[in-house]
Amino acid sequence: MSPRRALITGISGQDGSYLAELLLAKGYEVWGIVRRSPSTRFANLEPIRGEVELLQGDLLDQLTLVDALTQCRPHELYNLAATSFVPASWRQPVMTAQFTAVGVTSMLEAIRLVDPGVRLYQASSSELFGATEESPQSERTPFKPHTPYGVAKLYGHFMIASYRERYGLHASSGIVYNHESPRRPPEFVTRKVTRAAAAIKLGLEDTLVLGDLRATRDWGFAGDYVEAMWRMLQQDHADDYVIATGKTHSVRDFLDIAFEHIGIDDWSRHVKQDARFMRPAEVDVLIGDASKAREQLGWKPTVTFPERVTMMVDADIAAQRAGW
16 A cells, blocks of 8 residues: 655744654655755755655745645645744735735645645644633634734635535644744744753853743644644544643743753843834733644643753754854
8 A cells, every 4th residue: 555645835844844754754755845946955854854755836826736736646735834923924914914824725726626635734823813812712712813924824714614614625724822842943932042041051142132021822842733733634524623732831931941951040130121022912811722632633742841941952052062
């Protein structure tokens, strides 16, 4: 029997690379769509570069998506490509809408035209809930996005549901809460903290500049969350699921663990706050209720919050020692 084939958009990112590794371990043939040349060096894919096939494509160029589907003929497609840094969506709201919203429609249309039997996973986001007054949030919580990123993600989320109902596609959305790892891009606050802690430990830096230290998030581990994505596409029927830990932590909590790990009990002399990094509309409490995923998918997070933080600090120490 030939192996199952999976196609991943955004394969070179944090989630895409973890998912590719997971699928390879399960015996899949893994393909990925990248916007740059397939010969480009993608750091997150270095350990598995010889085991995956990369195709050049663009969510806004439906012909390239059709070509990729025709060439790969996947059983499963994971759409992880998007503009994922929320503050940047305020600077580039039109581009965010194009890739994060319209791009989902292009993908759905490509599947409908080439092979409606392809099972699709769409990466939705807790930013759909935005300024909600309900906590914790579940699949039944009303959506109230208040950033261009959240609004664009909501468009894609609704298009998934529309195509599922109209055409019978096996299309599921994961309403995924913040999830971190050593592969998180450096502009995110979690990597800012762990990279700075590593640099301070090595004597390369002395100061870390952040925004609101009271901001809280339901932070999980990316490696856990890609397992939930895969499990969604193994179900008989497509559906939407909240993927979260159900626990919140503040930026202060992140700082406490990161700096304690490098032997500094009082991080306040190293950390400064700057209003430039404050969100104009900060979300106070986003905490997910993943009961449905636990009950129907048999999924639960396995890596604890302290383990996630120290894992990231150790990885950044190793990277900076190596001169990366």
